[in-house]
Every structure is written in structure tokens, then in C-alpha cells.
Amino acid sequence: MSTTHQAPSERTQVKRISENARYDQDSLYAIVDAAYVCHVAFHDQYGSHCIPTACWREGDFLYIHGANASRLCKVLREGVPACVAILHLDGLVLARAAFNHSMNYRSAMIYGSFVVIPEEEKAASMAAFMEKIAPGRQAQVRPGNRAELAGTTLLKISLQEAVCKTRQGGPNDDEDDLALPVWAGVLP
Numbered sequence: 001m002s003t004t005h006q007a008p009s010e011r012t013q014v015k016r017i018s019e020n021a022r023y024d025q026d027s028l029y030a031i032v033d034a035a036y037v038c039h040v041a042f043h044d045q046y047g048s049h050c051i052p053t054a055c056w057r058e059g060d061f062l063y064i065h066g067a068n069a070s071r072l073c074k075v076l077r078e079g080v081p082a083c084v085a086i087l088h089l090d091g092l093v094l095a096r097a098a099f100n101h102s103m104n105y106r107s108a109m110i111y112g113s114f115v116v117i118p119e120e121e122k123a124a125s126m127a128a129f130m131e132k133i134a135p136g137r138q139a140q141v142r143p144g145n146r147a148e149l150a151g152t153t154l155l156k157i158s159l160q161e162a163v164c165k166t167r168q169g170g171p172n173d174d175e176d177d178l179a180l181p182v183w184a185g186v187l188p
Contacts, residue, residue, distance in 0.1 A: 011111060012163035022164035031086055031108040031164055032057045036133065040064065041083045044075045055086070056132040061156040062110060063117070063125060073153035076114040084110040084157060091186040095171035096178065102167060104186060110162040117154035125154050 007013040007023055014021035022028070038055040041048065051072050053064050062084060066073045076082060091104040117125055123143065130138040144152070171184045 007163060008161050009111070012109065012161060014163060014165055017165075017167075020165050020167050022166060024164075025159075027164045027166070028108055028159060028162050029057065031088065031106050032062055032159070034088060034106075035086045037086075038062065038064070039085045040072060040076070041085070042072075042075055042080050044071070044080070049075075050085075054129070054133070055084075056129045057159070058125065058128055058156070060159050062159060063129065063154060063156045064114070065126070065129065065152055065154045068151055068153050070153075073155065076155050077116055077153060079113045079115070081111070081113055082157065084108075086110075090168070091188045093167075093169075093171050093186050094184055096173045096180040096182050096184045100172055100174065100177070102171070104168050106164070106166045108162055108164045110157060110159060112157045112161055114155040114157045117156060119149070122149045122152065122154050126152075 007021070012023070032055070035055055037052050039050050039052050041050040043049070049071070053066060053072065056063050064072075068074075086108045088106045089103060090106065093102040093104055095101050126144055126149070127138050130141075170186055173184060
């Protein structure tokens, strides 16, 4: 991910409402770190799929996990291209005209291929995941045992090719609509 305001690749270049694009690492990390769930899109011999799954960040990578036998893990283990989407909906922006309604949001799209986490790193990564979802809980519960870890695939994708898009603020009413007797504003 670029620390500048340049898109890291042509496919991450935001074209519509480009002023809402963010290409910096801080924006990306904030969005990823606030997420519990991401959607992973990929294509296999059965078609295109988009599967929601839990996620966390370690360094410059987004991590996911699943059962070894799951379609998600089977396909991603092969290194197929994937796209990961994260969205935080912060508010519904209600305008005086239906066309001008919008949403306040923070989103990220990450492109690349996942790689498998080696067996010797699984326990530490799963502990990092537990710390993400429930800080301090890892020290209170039984950690994953050998059989549980062996039945789980951990995968990571680099955050180098990513783009964020955000919107904040109130409605953008047309001048002619300002006199309409209807409430306009943001519903959090």
C-alpha cells in the first residue's frame, strides 16, 4: 500500500467520486483493524463466489481462517486471484430529494492471492485473532490443541495492492430542494 495518495495499481484507481479515495497505509490499517468480517471474492470451476469470513491484521497482511475442507480454503490455498472487501456503514445520509440520498462509510478493497500460514506459525496467529476479537481472553481460555490446529487452514494476503474509499458528512441537497418541508440529515 502506498504511503502517498497514488493508487498502487490501475485496478485500485478510484474513478467515480475520486475525492473519496484513500491510498495511504494509515487509512487502510484503520479500516482493516476496525473490521471483524470481510468478504472474500474468488472464481473457481463452479463460478464466482463471495464468502464472508472473520479477519484480522498482522503487520502488512490480512489474515483469515477456515476448515481445511471448506471451499474457501481449498481454492485460496491454490493461489487463485482474490479480492477482499471490508465495509463499515457509519450512517444513512437522507437528503430532500431521493436521488441525493447517500451513506457515510469507510471501505477497503484488497487484491492479490492468499498464501498458507505454515503449521509452526498457526498457534501464534490464532492467538492474535483471539486477541483481536476479545482482548485478554486468550489468557483465560484453552488454546487450540494439535487436532484443532491441524484441521484449520490459516491464510494471509498482502495489503500492498489496496484502495480505501470513504464518505463523511451531511446531505448534498440541490439548491432548488432546500425549501422542501422535509427533514434532511444523517441517521447514525
